[in-house]
Each structure stands twice: as structure tokens, then as C-alpha cells.
Amino acid sequence: MAPHIDAPLISAFVERWQPDTNTFHLPFGEMTIMLHDVQAILGIPIDGRALSCSETDHERSLISRVGELLLVREESLRGAHCVKGGVKVSSILGKCSASGRDETCQVTGWLMSTIECCLFTDKSKSRLSSKILLDLDRLDDVPKYSWGSACLAFHYRQLGVASRSESRGIGGCLTLLQAWIYEHFPCFRPRSVRKDVGPDEPLASSWVYAAESKDKSRLVSFRARLDRLTLEEVL
Template structure:
């Protein structure tokens, strides 16, 4: 999977916090002096090379018995769940189990364990960075068919939720795959953040691998000052032209509607950030209310995304 080896060693907390405090969950976008901008499905596809075409990810509570049968075929899974005080397992425990499965040549168990650990370290990372919910096992129950899921959509929905939660007064720590947000900032805002270009980078790799995050980050105050003074000439709206041969633009990236992971619904409204797709910005529609959303209708709209690509908005902008 493309996620291997592209997590930044150091998080630029000042840079990320300055953007998070400008995020509006009602629009899934950052409100900046140069208009709204946001991480889109195209950004996820280009930065991480995750699938944005496919089935939306269903999640549900996984009981002890199913966890035991999916991760390891003895009583240790139940013991681990009890020790973790909830429906989650430690990443360190998964690493030990993975080694055992490889030594015993239990390849399907090893594959599930490896994939669960990988997403727990990246796109579904929690605040602790040391555990992952076992409900994500459902995505890898059939390792031969797990490619049917649009993990790029799940990663974006999870990121929207976590960045939105970071604005709450009760939240004291950033959560989620911060490499996704940080690399997005690096691509679109070349004057922000202390990044280093990886000299060995080739365009056949995910664009997030183009950058390294140094140990010394930015302060929240200095990023706030730079954001307040931001002008259009300091923003790269469409940074992936040189990357299109490796990662083409998918029509689903201008899908306008709800995306989800499990029961978590998030708005994906590319018509609010048309400049990021090379179009002139028009006045976007009002945002719908989550209480009026039906999961089945959401999935149907996603599967028939050609009917929900904001054709009117795009046509008005050309």
C-alpha cells in the first residue's frame, strides 16, 4: 500500500494549529484571506495515492469472537481487548502478532494484522498514536477484496472530522493522519512551514513523499501573521500538473455531496474551492444539514457520482 514510508517524523504543530483554527466543519473548508480552500479528494489521491473510486467504508462494532477469528486464532485477542479497556488493540501487540504469523506462514492472518497496523499508524491514527479500533478490521476481513473500498474517501472523511474536533474547547490534542494535512499545506502554500525537499523524490511516488518535516517547526503566532497577510500570488491552487502522468485526475474528485466512513458523515463541496480545480470561483450553494441525511441515499449518490459533480457550478465557472 502507498502509505508505507510517507509519514513525517516531526509534526509542525504551529503550522497545523493555525490552519485548524480556521477550519469550519459546516463547509469542510479553511476560511482564509484568499477565500476558502480545503483538502479535496484530488489532494488525497495525489498526496497519498489512495483509491478514491470504490465502495464507501462501512464500520460497525466487532465483538471479541470476530476479532479473535480475524486477527489470531486463540484467546489472546480477547485478552488484548480486555486489557485495552475497549474495542481496540495496541499497535505494539499487532507488531508482535504479525511476526508470529509470518514465522508460522499464516499469511492471511499476517496480511490483516499488517494492514490494520498500517492504517492505525497513518490515516486512522488516534490521539494516543498507540492503538486502533478493531472495527477497522472489517475493511480487511477479506484480504482479497479489500481493494474495493475507497480508502482515500475514508481518509478524507476521518481527517475532516478530526480537524473539526480540534476546534472544540474540550479537545486538547490533534488527532488523525497529520502528514496528510501538513503535506497539503506544503503543496498549496510554498511560503509556509519549514519543509525540506527530498532530493531523491521521483514523480512516480506519492507527492507527500516529496517533503521532509524538520525537527524545528513553526510557532503558532508566526503562522497566524503569515496567514493574515496571505495573498493570491502566495498560493498554488493547482500544484499537481507535473504529477498527472502518475496520478490522473478522476472525475469523482468533483463529486458534490456527502462522504462518509461508517456513520461519520462529512460534506465534500468542491464547488466552494473551484480555484483548486483550475476554474473561476462562483457563489456556492448553502450547506445541507446532517440531520436530514440518509446513509443509503448517501451511498447511492456516491455510486452514481456522475450525477453529482456540480455540473452547473462548473459550467458557470468556465
């Protein structure tokens, strides 16, 4: 996980996730991340055109789509640049920053990497693998899409996968989940001072994560605290 993600805290909540209802089962009832949470925490739009989070086959491959957007040959993205049907983010950034590439290509690579690494992260945390880009005809249209709803749907699915007993990791926007926990459950907030943010700034930027141990003892402690949690402690 990324350095700012508190793995034991995330794991404790994932254990409470019920895929059938897309909610966390808590001692006093159920709670879940809502669309307005996504908008407030991440500052991304929840209105606009729909994006598909489906993993079904498309007429064109993800690798060919990345090649189209970066204006490079599909063959140049295969081999060492391709991992389990996805493209390494480092390869995308390398292609778009190569000598002679124009600013449009550089912005395209940065945008693709940001979309994948921040909103639709897979377990590798270093590979562009989601099929979201296949829905985009032109990157100029990015502001017209409902990124919040797509991010939330993708995150619900990743929580469902991670909640299975055989799972050994989690994808999705963990920044969203961790900030949501901080916003609604004060007892789990970090010890650092919260920063002030403006009314139009994402709430996630107000939290400064203080590095903590990631050993199992903290996971056990979080489990016990969740067992004692009352409705009065929730915002």
C-alpha cells in the same frame, strides 16, 4: 504527534477549520482538502467500494474482528491489550510476529497496523480504534475499496473535533494535512530541499521535514502569517 509533524503549523490551520463547511477560513476565502489531493499526496485509491467511517454500534466488536483476522482468541486481546474499546498496535504486531505464525498472519497484522496508524489515526497514535475493519469481509479485498474517500471523511471529522475550544489533540492523517499545506502554501514549506519523485509516486514522499521548535512562538508566528496571506501566494 509523530516526529515529522510540525505541531505549531498544524494547530494554526486547525484554528481556521469550520466544521459546518469542512473548509479552512482564510483571509481571501475558503479552501479545503479535495479527493484528488488525497490521491496525489498519499497515492491511495479514491475509486472503489465505499467504507463506512460511522462510529455506530455493529453486531460484532472491533476486538472480535481483530481476533478473527489474526486467528487468535478474542480473550487473548483483552486485558492489557485493550484500551478504551481499541486494541494496542504493539499488541497486534506482537501477536502476528509470535513464534509459529505464518506469513499470512504477519502480513495481516502489518496491514491492519498500517491502515490504523497512517490513515485512521486516533489521538493516542498507538491504538487501533476505528471501525473501518468491520467493513472488510476479507483482507484480500483491500485493493477494491476507496481508501482515499474514507480517509478524507475521517480526517474531516477529526478536524471538526480538534477545532472545538475544549479539544486537546487531533487524530486523522496528519501527513495528508501537512503535505497539503506544503503543496498549496509555499510560505510554510520546510527549509530542506524537496526530493524528486516519479509521476506515480505519492507527493508526500517528496517532503523532508526539518525539525523545528514546537514552542508557542512558532504558533503565534504562523497565526500572524495566515492573517497576512493573499490569494497570490497560494498554488
